[in-house]
Amino acid sequence: MNIAFVGIGLIGGSLALSLRRVGFAAHLTGVESNPQHAHQALQLGLVDTIQPLPTAVSGADMVILAVPVHIARQLLPTIFDNLLPSAVVVDMGSTKDGICTQFRNHPKRSQFVASHPMAGTEYSGPQAAVDHLFEDKKAIVCEPQYSANEAIEWVVSMYHNIGTQVLFYESAAAHDKHVAYVSHLSHISSFMLGKTVLEVEKDEQHILELASTGFASTVRLAKSSPDTWTPIFLQNAALLSSALQTYIENLQQFKKYIDAADTQKLHQMMSEANQIGKIIDP
Amino acid sequence: MNIAFVGIGLIGGSLALSLRRVGFAAHLTGVESNPQHAHQALQLGLVDTIQPLPTAVSGADMVILAVPVHIARQLLPTIFDNLLPSAVVVDMGSTKDGICTQFRNHPKRSQFVASHPMAGTEYSGPQAAVDHLFEDKKAIVCEPQYSANEAIEWVVSMYHNIGTQVLFYESAAAHDKHVAYVSHLSHISSFMLGKTVLEVEKDEQHILELASTGFASTVRLAKSSPDTWTPIFLQNAALLSSALQTYIENLQQFKKYIDAADTQKLHQMMSEANQIGKIIDP
Numbered sequence: 340m341n342i343a344f345v346g347i348g349l350i351g352g353s354l355a356l357s358l359r360r361v362g363f364a365a366h367l368t369g370v371e372s373n374p375q376h377a378h379q380a381l382q383l384g385l386v387d388t389i390q391p392l393p394t395a396v397s398g399a400d401m402v403i404l405a406v407p408v409h410i411a412r413q414l415l416p417t418i419f420d421n422l423l424p425s426a427v428v429v430d431m432g433s434t435k436d437g438i439c440t441q442f443r444n445h446p447k448r449s450q451f452v453a454s455h456p457m458a459g460t461e462y463s464g465p466q467a468a469v470d471h472l473f474e475d476k477k478a479i480v481c482e483p484q485y486s487a488n489e490a491i492e493w494v495v496s497m498y499h500n501i502g503t504q505v506l507f508y509e510s511a512a513a514h515d516k517h518v519a520y521v522s523h524l525s526h527i528s529s530f531m532l533g534k535t536v537l538e539v540e541k542d543e544q545h546i547l548e549l550a551s552t553g554f555a556s557t558v559r560l561a562k563s564s565p566d567t568w569t570p571i572f573l574q575n576a577a578l579l580s581s582a583l584q585t586y587i588e589n590l591q592q593f594k595k596y597i598d599a600a601d602t603q604k605l606h607q608m609m610s611e612a613n614q615i616g617k618i619i620d621p
Numbered sequence: 622m623n624i625a626f627v628g629i630g631l632i633g634g635s636l637a638l639s640l641r642r643v644g645f646a647a648h649l650t651g652v653e654s655n656p657q658h659a660h661q662a663l664q665l666g667l668v669d670t671i672q673p674l675p676t677a678v679s680g681a682d683m684v685i686l687a688v689p690v691h692i693a694r695q696l697l698p699t700i701f702d703n704l705l706p707s708a709v710v711v712d713m714g715s716t717k718d719g720i721c722t723q724f725r726n727h728p729k730r731s732q733f734v735a736s737h738p739m740a741g742t743e744y745s746g747p748q749a750a751v752d753h754l755f756e757d758k759k760a761i762v763c764e765p766q767y768s769a770n771e772a773i774e775w776v777v778s779m780y781h782n783i784g785t786q787v788l789f790y791e792s793a794a795a796h797d798k799h800v801a802y803v804s805h806l807s808h809i810s811s812f813m814l815g816k817t818v819l820e821v822e823k824d825e826q827h828i829l830e831l832a833s834t835g836f837a838s839t840v841r842l843a844k845s846s847p848d849t850w851t852p853i854f855l856q857n858a859a860l861l862s863s864a865l866q867t868y869i870e871n872l873q874q875f876k877k878y879i880d881a882a883d884t885q886k887l888h889q890m891m892s893e894a895n896q897i898g899k900i901i902d903p
Contacts, residue, residue: 457833461898477830506830520818521831525839528810531871533897534890536802539867543900548759548788549803550901551739556838557807562898565891569884576879583876585821587869589813594865597858602851608816609847615815616743616844618825619832 343399347380351405352468396421404430409570434574439511449487463564474502519578533561625681629662633687634750661747678703686712691852716856721793731769745846756784801860815843
């Protein structure tokens with residue numbers, strides 16, 4: 340199968356490595372606006388050739404859209420214009436309501452599958468691409484009712500080939516609400532933790548000396564790419580703002596109990612938080 | 622060497638396993654107020670016997686104080702009263718100013734070493750004990766100027782035997798300020814993230830489906846023991862309250878930029894946070 344990868348960074352590049360390994364992709368074409376990234380993607384063997392978007396799409400059986408979420412919405416009309424009647428385009432973005440709403444009535448909507456693989460690392464660009472990134476992970480497909488059955492089948496087959504379980508959300512808005520809390524909020528809590536510590540600890544030596552594995556784990560996502568995450572946060576602004584507000588209120592409550600030395604209430608808030616362990620680490 | 626472990630949970634138990642393995646401890650006595658934990662510690666072979674505090678201390682060359690930080694301050698007078706003239710007592714608590722200030726003028730202060738190993742996991746109790754927990758980690762010794770040289774040498778030797786680097790902070794208050802930001806704040810950010818997500822996501826299924834490795838990493842510390850962390854937060858209340866305030870203000874600023882769709886400012890705040898990667902992951 341000829342596959343065009345629009346964007347060959349962490350997500351597109353990792354997918355290219357896995358799809359080539361399992362034999363799902365025979366010929367891999369890359370589309371990449373950053374010349375340095377294009378060069379790296381070829382050197383690393385992520386794709387076989389680099390082509391302009393219309394050329395790459397017009398020769399592809401499947402188009403993987405793995406660029407920042409606001410760029411995906413800008414490129415999708417050109418992709419539809421050049422898409423073969425038998426081809427499928429699948430996007431990999433972390434927010435889904437914007438793209439699903441914008442193209443809901445597009446004549447070629449049935450050839451489009453809106454997906455969100457729940458996998459990633461804090462690194463970015465072609466050099467961050469790693470094989471097996473999607474293995475034993477989940478991918479959400481949003482609003483499958485607007486995609487052709489055949490398109491869904493191809494995308495499910497792609498994910499299954501690389502060990503990824505596919506789940507369906509009929510509402511992209513519901514997906515965005517849940518990821519605001521379960522994914523996006525944790526990125527912001529980590530980004531702001533990193534920023535706060537850096538602001539106060541002018542002497543980096545103390546951070547180095549006192550950083551335990553606990554701090555490293557909590558602050559890991561603060562290394563994530565602002566290029567990737569700025570558009571995600573803005574596409575999900577309303578829901579995320581509400582999630583942040585709830586988070587801030589919980590922190591303010593906790594601070595109030597510390598200031599009041601309220602042992603019992605502090606203990607209770609942490610005991611409630613402990614319950615997350617039963618879900619993510621049963 | 623006969624070693625008494627006052628508290629045989631995650632920290633005391635892990636240290637017991639490592640000190641026995643390297644041959645630093647010949648006979649290990651446990652002191653444990655929780656009968657179930659005492660039973661588990663014996664069953665798991667963490668210690669050889671369980672004894673009351675005065676008996677255990679009076680037969681020990683070294684006393685390891687690894688109980689919640691407020692309990693450590695309550696037990697230290699009894700430990701001093703029963704301590705052999707040649708013996709050393711070392712505490713392992715996460716806050717140091719309270720204990721150092723309280724006992725600064727105690728007649729036996731020179732036999733006491735105030736330490737803080739920068740290691741742990743989100744689990745607690747004897748069953749959480751793991752060998753090699755302290756390997757390739759750092760331990761801080763606070764106010765070494767009040768300890769006898771020989772006492773410091775024994776504690777440094779103990780840590781070196783299990784692969785832990787020792788650093789000295791002349792001011793326990795300075796230690797507490799730095800750990801407020803680098804360690805304690807990350808626990809609170811994680812606890813409140815877990816609590817926020819649980820409050821909003823009444824249906825656990827969505828958390829299960831959408832939790833990626835990034836969320837799991839950020840929320841990991843939310844599984845930590847409230848029994849351990851309530852007293853730590855309260856012993857470090859003033860400094861921690863200020864750290865929390867700075868963190869909350871950064872989150873409020875970030876939310877303001879999301880609400881205003883200020884791409885540039887969001888990008889800038891995240892780029893600043895990115896710098897943490899150069900320190901903890903160079």
